[in-house]
Amino acid sequence: MQTPSPCCSCSPDEYPGSTGPCRPAPKSPIRTRSRELFTQPDDEPDLSKTSPAFRLTWGRDLSAPSSAAFAERLGADLLIIGHHPCRDGYTQPNPHTLILDSKDAHGAYLLLPLDRKLPTDQIVARIRHLQF
Numbered sequence: 001m002q003t004p005s006p007c008c009s010c011s012p013d014e015y016p017g018s019t020g021p022c023r024p025a026p027k028s029p030i031r032t033r034s035r036e037l038f039t040q041p042d043d044e045p046d047l048s049k050t051s052p053a054f055r056l057t058w059g060r061d062l063s064a065p066s067s068a069a070f071a072e073r074l075g076a077d078l079l080i081i082g083h084h085p086c087r088d089g090y091t092q093p094n095p096h097t098l099i100l101d102s103k104d105a106h107g108a109y110l111l112l113p114l115d116r117k118l119p120t121d122q123i124v125a126r127i128r129h130l131q132f
Helices: 052-058 064-074 120-125
Strands: 019-021 078-081 090-094 097-100
Touching (some): 064 078
Parallel strands (some): 019 078, 078 097
Antiparallel strands (some): 090 097
């Protein structure tokens, strides 16, 4: 059994532009420095509330220092996350985090080229609203 990835994939190998869809930084630090959580099969994954997988999946630290450290650790410039209500369909709480909310009439989406790096201002300029 493969351990479920809490990030869709934030690997620079898969997203050469150093931007990838991700969950927010966990509330408590994850001590492991290894990326094995994302890359290695695990026959008996630890999914307890204290496990790195659980904390990555359900963490909600949107502070600038935590987001910067988490992005650096993942090799990303920008963390694109969801599951947070946003009045205008998106918000950027800090320079390393972009939140997209596609839930209702104000919902937003983003299409990115995955073969090149874009600066954050160009990424934000690509956000569109669902308009339903």
